[in-house]
Amino acid sequence: MTPGDRQRQRQGLGFLLPWLVGFLFFSVYPLVASLWFSLCDYSVLAPPVFLGTKNFTDMAQDPVFWQALRNTLLFASAAIPLGTALSIGLAVLLNQPIRARGFFRTVFFLPSLVPVISLAILWQWVLNGQMGLLNTLLAYPLRWVGEILGTSCPPPDWLNDPLFAQWGLVFTGLWGTGHAVVIYLAGLQEIPAELYEAAELDGTNAWQRFWHVTLPLLSPVIFFNVIMGVIGTLQTFAVPFILTGGGDGPGRSLLFIATYIYQHAFRYWNMGYACSLALFLFALIALLTYWVVRLGETRVHYAGR
Amino acid sequence: MNSRISRSLVWAALLILGTVFLLPFAWMVSTSLKPLAETMSLPPRWLPSSPQWHNYPAAMQAMGPFWLYAGNTLLLATLNVLGTVFSSALVAYGFSRIEWRGRDRLFFVLLMTMMIPFPVVMVPLYALFRELGWIGTLAPLWVPAFCAGAFHVFLLRQFFLTIPRELSEAARIDGCSEIRIFWQIILPLTRPALLTVALFQFMATWNDFLGPLIFLTRQTDFTLSLGLQALQSQQGGTAWHHLMAASTLVVLPVLALFFLTQKSFLRGISTTGLK
Numbered sequence A: 001m002t003p004g005d006r007q008r009q010r011q012g013l014g015f016l017l018p019w020l021v022g023f024l025f026f027s028v029y030p031l032v033a034s035l036w037f038s039l040c041d042y043s044v045l046a047p048p049v050f051l052g053t054k055n056f057t058d059m060a061q062d063p064v065f066w067q068a069l070r071n072t073l074l075f076a077s078a079a080i081p082l083g084t085a086l087s088i089g090l091a092v093l094l095n096q097p098i099r100a101r102g103f104f105r106t107v108f109f110l111p112s113l114v115p116v117i118s119l120a121i122l123w124q125w126v127l128n129g130q131m132g133l134l135n136t137l138l139a140y141p142l143r144w145v146g147e148i149l150g151t152s153c154p155p156p157d158w159l160n161d162p163l164f165a166q167w168g169l170v171f172t173g174l175w176g177t178g179h180a181v182v183i184y185l186a187g188l189q190e191i192p193a194e195l196y197e198a199a200e201l202d203g204t205n206a207w208q209r210f211w212h213v214t215l216p217l218l219s220p221v222i223f224f225n226v227i228m229g230v231i232g233t234l235q236t237f238a239v240p241f242i243l244t245g246g247g248d249g250p251g252r253s254l255l256f257i258a259t260y261i262y263q264h265a266f267r268y269w270n271m272g273y274a275c276s277l278a279l280f281l282f283a284l285i286a287l288l289t290y291w292v293v294r295l296g297e298t299r300v301h302y303a304g305r
Numbered sequence B: 001m002n003s004r005i006s007r008s009l010v011w012a013a014l015l016i017l018g019t020v021f022l023l024p025f026a027w028m029v030s031t032s033l034k035p036l037a038e039t040m041s042l043p044p045r046w047l048p049s050s051p052q053w054h055n056y057p058a059a060m061q062a063m064g065p066f067w068l069y070a071g072n073t074l075l076l077a078t079l080n081v082l083g084t085v086f087s088s089a090l091v092a093y094g095f096s097r098i099e100w101r102g103r104d105r106l107f108f109v110l111l112m113t114m115m116i117p118f119p120v121v122m123v124p125l126y127a128l129f130r131e132l133g134w135i136g137t138l139a140p141l142w143v144p145a146f147c148a149g150a151f152h153v154f155l156l157r158q159f160f161l162t163i164p165r166e167l168s169e170a171a172r173i174d175g176c177s178e179i180r181i182f183w184q185i186i187l188p189l190t191r192p193a194l195l196t197v198a199l200f201q202f203m204a205t206w207n208d209f210l211g212p213l214i215f216l217t218r219q220t221d222f223t224l225s226l227g228l229q230a231l232q233s234q235q236g237g238t239a240w241h242h243l244m245a246a247s248t249l250v251v252l253p254v255l256a257l258f259f260l261t262q263k264s265f266l267r268g269i270s271t272t273g274l275k
Helices: A004-039 A054-060 A061-096 A101-113 A116-126 A132-148 A165-175 A178-190 A193-201 A205-232 A238-243 A256-266 A269-298 B002-032 B054-065 B068-097 B103-113 B118-131 B145-147 B150-161 B165-172 B178-189 B191-207 B210-215 B224-235 B238-273
Strands: none
Touching: A004 A269, A004 B103, A004 B118, A004 B145, A004 B178, A054 A269, A061 A101, A061 A165, A061 A178, A061 A256, A061 B002, A061 B054, A101 A178, A101 A238, A101 B238, A116 A132, A116 A165, A116 A238, A116 B002, A116 B224, A116 B238, A165 A238, A165 B150, A178 A205, A178 B238, A193 A205, A205 A269, A238 A256, A256 B118, A269 B118, A269 B150, A269 B210, B002 B054, B002 B238, B054 B068, B054 B224, B054 B238, B068 B103, B068 B145, B068 B150, B068 B178, B068 B224, B103 B150, B118 B210, B150 B191, B150 B238, B165 B178, B165 B238, B178 B191, B191 B238, B210 B224, B224 B238
16 A cells, blocks of 8 residues: 555544444444343343353244244235335326326325324324224225125224234334335436337337336335335334334234334343344344345346446 | 326326325324314214314323423434534545545445344443443433434435545645545535435434333433323323324424425435435
């Protein structure tokens, strides 16, 4: 390295100083400590006691952990595809040359701004079995269906029925999808209009243009959003925690891995076990992200490559 | 002709979906203005018989020290915004405006840290902050902001890279130090991007729930989120008119800020998904 190189490196690292400090204290140290605590009996109040792999073998035999894992995966497998479909759909509608576009964009975006605490309390009320907004709306069509079938079809008690609680949470998530809509809309606006004109000259209809022009060209943005969705959804914590007043829900149907980690860490002060659960969650997120990336290698279309 | 029909179909779809998206807001405000008895009438009423504006002061009273919570939240938001904008800009400068060996490899490390889930680090962080005597103070919720946020560094770097390199080179030839180039040339040119980062951070701090839940112990340190959660658990989800009034009060500042800054906000989000 020339003296100039060395000087530039010093300057560069100098600018990085705040991040380097944070990286050491808030990323490297916690990761290493988490690995260590996961092998220990640790309550924060006393020094950790080495246990070996006991926390992990306990985990394999913990039915609540398996339920939390199943809930997390079920929720992700409903919330991510539905959220992606809805936000692409809304973005495509908003990308049409119509009046009041900006107004509609704002309408769909607003719910994603609502702070989680208000979001959860509001949806607890919206999903209320007797007096909630959703069931008030559902009452009309269900009464009609009931008359045809000759029976009564009561709407579900969303947050007190293990069969429906997760759906309630999925709806809550879909309401806040506006953030993704804005990203998709920006992606759609990057697609050159000539491509649509050329496809139209070839005699394609709107549906074919969506599948053969819009989706391939939007695929890098979809890929980005799905990865963010996987990372975020698997860590779902605040909304179910507040909705259920502590994280369980009916028949533990709203207990997710992140809530279970919180319960062990800060309710039972089982920090060692909480760390092994957390490492499992990290591995799961890394694995699923890797899977999506591999899937993306064959399906994502990058223009000009 | 055909395009006019499809345009009206699009419009109808947007109108219906838009109504669905706005209804929960309307339901929240409508409930917040009902007398308690009307929140529980069956079938539910759409509108209060007469708006009960006093539900708002009553809800604030029920939350306890509402203005103290608001003050704590605002203090944390201010500290977080100042800390993260300044430190993230410094770091983004080091990652974009100076060429040095190992820079891009370190940038990759920074991107990877965004993948670390908070639940993985929260227990060791709690232990660390406890050693430092920070549990039960506001410190865990603002000190880390001065160590730059990976996402914000990423965003600012994107903007810094769009400024022509010749600008820095000319300044260097004139004998300008890097810190002066940063402060007097780059920062003024990227003011909109800095504003975007500030807005994102403000919203994130205002919305944060898990951080305050873990690190705050004294009620006098509570943020609005925690105060509202305390109201919810203490009322057991029955006084819906108060809960909805308090929720509205927590949402309103965020919505107001959004309407004031819509353009830079949406532009910031749009850049995230594109390279």
